[in-house]
Amino acid sequence: MKEDKKSTIDIVIFFVSLLVMFFWILTNNINVYENKFIGIIAEILWLPLILLIFGLPIMTFVLISSRKFKKSKILFLSLAIQVTILIIQIAK
Numbered sequence: 001m002k003e004d005k006k007s008t009i010d011i012v013i014f015f016v017s018l019l020v021m022f023f024w025i026l027t028n029n030i031n032v033y034e035n036k037f038i039g040i041i042a043e044i045l046w047l048p049l050i051l052l053i054f055g056l057p058i059m060t061f062v063l064i065s066s067r068k069f070k071k072s073k074i075l076f077l078s079l080a081i082q083v084t085i086l087i088i089q090i091a092k
Helices: 002-029 036-066 073-091
Strands: none
Touching: 002 036, 002 073, 036 073
């Protein structure tokens, strides 16, 4: 039961990482203000997602280190995605 909960948390973190990645890629590559509805959605979501850019890597690293770097393949992938997003956003 405890192992199922860990894998569920891993999958949730992975999909949240993908969601954050897709949001930032889309908002950086298209003009979200051409359409009013998309602009409103982007303005509502940018603050929580900017917090996730900085918070998710920390949380993921804590989870990986608490498991002593074992059985965390999806978390390592999530961490790689998160660090890549963070570097891209800081470099812009």
